[in-house]
Amino acid sequence: MIVRAPATSANVGPAFDCAAVALDLWNELEVTDGDGVAVEGEGAGELAEDASNLAVRAYALLADPAGKRFRFRNRIPLERGLGSSAAAIALGLAAARPQGSPEDLLAAGLTLESHADNLAAALVGGVTLTWEGRIARIADTLPLAPVALVPRDRTSTEASRRSLPAVVSHTDAAANAARAALLGAGTVSGDADLLAAALDDRLHEPYRPSAILDELRGDLPAGAVGATLSGSGPSVLVWAEDAETAAAELRARFPDERVLPLAVASRGAL
Numbered sequence: 001m002i003v004r005a006p007a008t009s010a011n012v013g014p015a016f017d018c019a020a021v022a023l024d025l026w027n028e029l030e031v032t033d034g035d036g037v038a039v040e041g042e043g044a045g046e047l048a049e050d051a052s053n054l055a056v057r058a059y060a061l062l063a064d065p066a067g068k069r070f071r072f073r074n075r076i077p078l079e080r081g082l083g084s085s086a087a088a089i090a091l092g093l094a095a096a097r098p099q100g101s102p103e104d105l106l107a108a109g110l111t112l113e114s115h116a117d118n119l120a121a122a123l124v125g126g127v128t129l130t131w132e133g134r135i136a137r138i139a140d141t142l143p144l145a146p147v148a149l150v151p152r153d154r155t156s157t158e159a160s161r162r163s164l165p166a167v168v169s170h171t172d173a174a175a176n177a178a179r180a181a182l183l184g185a186g187t188v189s190g191d192a193d194l195l196a197a198a199l200d201d202r203l204h205e206p207y208r209p210s211a212i213l214d215e216l217r218g219d220l221p222a223g224a225v226g227a228t229l230s231g232s233g234p235s236v237l238v239w240a241e242d243a244e245t246a247a248a249e250l251r252a253r254f255p256d257e258r259v260l261p262l263a264v265a266s267r268g269a270l
Contacts, residue, residue: 001031003098005090006265007076008083008121009146009230009237014179016203019129020121022265023082023146027074029055029091034069042074042084054085054112058092061108062100077258079154081231086118087269094123094269102135102270115157118231125268127187138184141264143192144225145243149212149250150258151234160232163207172202192225192241199226199239212236212254221249 007025011017027042037049037056047053051065055072059065072091076084089112093105102123109119116130127139179198186195205213208229213236216227223242230237240246247261 001095001098002028003031003091003094003269004028005087005094005122005269006125007262008086008118009081009148009228009235010083010115010117010121011201011204011228011231012127012183013199013205013226013228014176014201014203015129015183016176016201017115017117018131019127019180019183020083020117021127021142021146022121022125022268023148024263024265025075025082025260026265027072027076027084027087027091029095030071030073031059031095032069032071033067035067037070037072039072039074041072042076043072043078044074046078047072047074053088055088055092058089058109058112059096060092061111062093062096077150077235079156080150081155081229081233081235082148082150083118083122083231086113086115086122089113089119090122090269098270100270103133105270106130106135107133121268123268123270125265127264129184139187139190140266142187142195143190144195144239144241146262146264147224147238147240147243147247147250148230148258148260148262149216149236149238149254150260151212152256153234155232155234157232160208164204165207168203175200176202196225196239199228201228204232205229208233210234210236212257221246221253223249
């Protein structure tokens with residue numbers, strides 16, 4: 001059996017902890033008869049190659065991993081805000097129960113991953129909303145193209161979340177509600193102007209300092225209309241009408257970072 005799971009970007013600006021988009025960058029798992037765990041690509045020599053591997057643990061939630069060999073081919077960078085952990089869990093769940101209900105698999109996976117937004121998008125693809133254990137895939141694509149700028153530095157999601165305040169002002173909450181509504185409207189209608197107007201946040205991005213995000217918002221590359229922190233960072237998604245032009249400028253301005261022009265992944269691990 002071979003299964004694939006996409007990278008994901010959670011929050012998409014203002015939809016903190018409830019929206020995510022699947023990205024056309026894939027990790028792959030091959031399950032065969034045998035024993036052992038092998039990891040190639042991203043995380044090779046770093047990720048566990050035994051039963052403690054996150055994807056194997058996810059598999060074990062639904063099926064017995066004994067007598068199985070797990071071979072991973074990873075392309076999603078680790079701890080960069082692109083959903084590598086969610087992809088690993090989605091791989092394990094989908095391999096164990098390929099015909100499973102997305103919401104049932106989400107519930108199982110949340111015993112290992114507390115962030116439902118990433119995991120939902122990794123399971124079903126497209127643009128998703130999650131709430132109270134439910135998943136709504138609201139669009140197959142977006143009217144703007146994401147270009148990921150992936151720094152060398154890593155960020156721990158848990159450490160990043162500790163920087164968030166326990167309360168925010170009504171002013172900031174109202175501003176975010178408006179932007180989240182614009183995000184939904186722009187996504188479902190395919191209206192690039194509405195989506196561009198949504199790309200602002202007051203719930204999490206101000207408390208997760210990113211010099212790259214600040215620089216890009218102050219001086220967007222040609223062809224781009226906005227930028228968002230991908231998950232908890234440090235990667236930034238530049239949202240572009242002309243992804244090729246934006247990517248070329250980003251490579252020139254940030255020669256030490258990876259620049260990945262991406263598309264919305266139309267399917268997930270299921």
